[in-house]
Amino acid sequence: MRLGRGDGSIEEWKELRREAVEGRDGRAARYLLGEPMLGDFLAEGLDQLGFSWTGERISADSTSVRSRR
DSSP states (O other): OHHHHTSSOGGGHHHHHHHHHHHSTTOHHHHHHTOTTHHHHHHHHHHHTTOOOOOOOOSOOHHHHHHTO
16 A cells, blocks of 8 residues: 555565554554555555556455365
8 A cells, every 4th residue: 555655666665565564563454444545555556566456356256265265
């Protein structure tokens, strides 16, 4: 999210990641879910990392979870 939000560049990825891990004290999920633009920031960050984002899947596929067990 921080990369997509513009808190740093792709060259600073390792530092951004380290800061994010250290700064949330186990509350990362609550922090992220409280961000109204989370999806946009994640998509932008993924794009900067070279991953494509289609946005087609709108809910979890419970069959995929079962097949991994």
